[in-house]
Amino acid sequence: MLSAHPLLSSGAAQRPAKFFLEVHTKNIHWLRSSRRRHKNILSSPAALSAPLTTTxxxxxxxxxxxxxxxxxxxxxxxxxxxxxxxxxxxxxxxxxxxxxxxxxxxxxxxxxxxxxxxxxxxxxxxxxxxxxxxxxxxxxxxxxxxxxxxxxxxxxxxxxxxxxxxxxxxxxxxxxxxxxxxxxxxxxxxxxxxxxxxxxxxxxxxxxxxxxxxxxxxxxxxxxxxxxxxxxxxxxxxxxxxxxxxxxxxxxxxxxxxxxxxxxxxxxxxxxxxDIPAKQRLIAAVQNGADDAEVMRLLDEVVSSGGGERKPALSPRAPGRWRLQWSAQAKDANPLQKALANRVGNYQLLEDEAGPGALQNVVEVTPFLKVRAGAECEPDRTASGLDRTTVRINYARVEVFSIRIPLPFNAVAPGYIEWLYLDEELRITKGNKGSYFIHTRY
The missing domain is CATH 2.40.128 (Lipocalin)
Structure with missing residues (x-):
């Protein structure tokens, strides 16, 4: 059937050496007219029978x-x-x-x-x-x-x-x-x-x-x-x-x-x-400060590509230190989280440094001033596709140098992280309140 595939079978006759274009036009603006106008002009009897002027x-x-x-x-x-x-x-x-x-x-x-x-x-x-x-x-x-x-x-x-x-x-x-x-x-x-x-x-x-x-x-x-x-x-x-x-x-x-x-x-x-993979285009868009609509479009493209881990909540790639690169905060997200989003160093430590079955969110306001929230976490084995991690927050504090100052917080029902995409270096998640997060491994 094939002697040469569409992308591989090609070749062409020689063309004139000089770069000149002969165009049918009364004025230069004719070149910029709409496609419909081109079709009407080119298909009309007058256009087909009239002598062409050239430029x-x-x-x-x-x-x-x-x-x-x-x-x-x-x-x-x-x-x-x-x-x-x-x-x-x-x-x-x-x-x-x-x-x-x-x-x-x-x-x-x-x-x-x-x-x-x-x-x-x-x-x-x-x-x-x-x-x-x-x-x-x-x-x-x-x-x-x-x-x-x-x-x-x-x-x-x-x-x-x-x-x-x-x-x-x-x-x-x-x-x-x-x-x-x-x-x-x-x-x-x-x-x-x-x-x-x-x-x-x-x-x-x-x-x-x-x-x-x-x-x-x-x-x-x-x-x-x-x-x-x-x-x-x-x-x-x-x-x-x-x-x-x-x-x-x-x-x-x-x-x-x-x-x-x-x-x-x-x-x-x-x-x-x-062809630049959607993942690379997404990372570049975030780094170049693209607007949220463009980032979300690329995020959806990465997620719909079907790549990454099939069961991210159970994947050995999930643990580690992840740096937040971009987030779209839901309207009812934590006020502090919304205020600091995309403005300061923001990390999530999952298990490895935080400890077995533990998760920590760390906001680094300055090298000497940090806000840290700790939680227990585990894969939600009842969730479809094993793509959720249940999170139960158990403390929050401010850290100034080595001084730890507890912060009051109201006990709330467990939340979850929904894993939309995970590979060795990129992670896309959605919180139970509807916020979206893009992390890269740090």
Whole structure:
């Protein structure tokens, strides 16, 4: 079925060397008109029959500007290029792509560590020779498409992933790969154009060394969340021989490694950006002082990703010293807690330092002035999914140097911590009053 996967099968004809764009316009503001207006103008009989006036678009202001132009053009695209681009936007996009490919970005990209990682597909030019899997999945807006490039000491693997959503699962198509700097023992690159039913392959050699990744698919499977096993992808890779092979040329890799252009063996341009995990984006948002709405959006994304410990309340990763990085306080939260939230050093000690079955919240006003509350804690084994820890506060005090001053507090019914996410370094919890907390291991 596959001679080259949607993210791996591409390649393109040569384009003009100069970065000029011929556009149909009466004035420069026509370029900024709405998509609907473009469609009306371009589809009207008058527009189709009238002679085109032309104007030159100024040369791009460098690779960064060209990359930004591409991202702006793709902001309204649906199905990774299936719809949403009018003629003018497509010409602007192609001109910016030409600019980047002439620049080249990082030289010898297949030797760069910046090529490794997970990439998200934003756009494919979707030629008529696209492979069946590309036609089936890539154009569906509800799905996300990724490419993983895994670099080992002496080998490379390329994995193409179609995500059907965090609650459904994914299809993962894997390939062993060959590069100039990491040749795969016994690997023979694809030679011919292949069978038309699978899409014709280009046979052009690479323009220069260390830019091409040759590959051969060797396994694939559906991984559904609701099944305890993987479902094999119904493609007999071993029987298809050369039809499972292809290549991609890395035609541009940005200096910071977050933007990439690829062309491959089936005549398609692919535009990809580095996929930054929601967890990293959440931590960055907190550190950069993003507003609460943005932090909550990313928090929900991390929680819904389904990662982390499955039974966090019982996990050996739960104990330790955790530093509070951000909180959203409920209206009826403790007044002192609300007053000090996100303003001073705030830690939670769970078991290890606090003692077996103990929890302490420590607010460090200054190095010599602390407010400490202690509690007994234990996993709530009746809670669904074992994701709660019951908390019974038994003391509160102010500490000035070594002096401890007890604080009066009213005995209250036990509360709980609901664990929303836990891994080795990040913890997201919700209190029984509705407050949200983001901690990192300290």
């Amino acid at each position: 030159k678009l100024a040369k791009a202001k460098g690779p960064k500007h060209a990359a930004d132009t591409i991202l702006e053009c793709l902001s309204g695209v649906q199905g990774r290029g299936k719809s949403g681009l009018d003629i003018c936007q497509l010409e602007v996009l192609n001109a910016a792509v030409d600019e980047l490919e002439r620049d080249g970005g990082i030289q010898a990209p297949t030797t760069s560590p910046l090529l490794e990682g997970r990439w998200k597909l934003l756009y494919t030019s979707r030629p008529g020779t696209a492979s069946p899997i590309q036609q089936t999945f890539v154009g569906v807006q509800a799905f996300s498409v990724y490419q993983e490039i895994v670099v080992r000491e002496s080998s490379v693997r390329v994995n193409n992933i179609v995500s059907f959503g965090d609650k459904i699962g994914q299809l993962k198509v894997e390939a062993e790969a060959n590069t100039d700097s990491r040749p795969l023992l016994g690997f023979t690159p694809r030679k011919g154009k292949g069978l038309p039913i699978f899409g014709k392959s280009k046979t052009d050699p690479p323009v220069k060394k260390d830019m091409r990744i040759d590959f051969q698919f060797d396994r694939a499977a559906f991984d559904f969340k609701f099944l305890p096993f993987k479902v094999p992808y119904p493609v007999p890779f071993k029987l298809l021989g050369d039809e499972t092979k292809g290549w991609i040329d890395i035609t541009y890799l940005s200096p910071n490694g977050d933007f990439r252009l690829s062309r491959g063996n089936k005549g398609t341009l692919f535009i990809l950006t580095r």
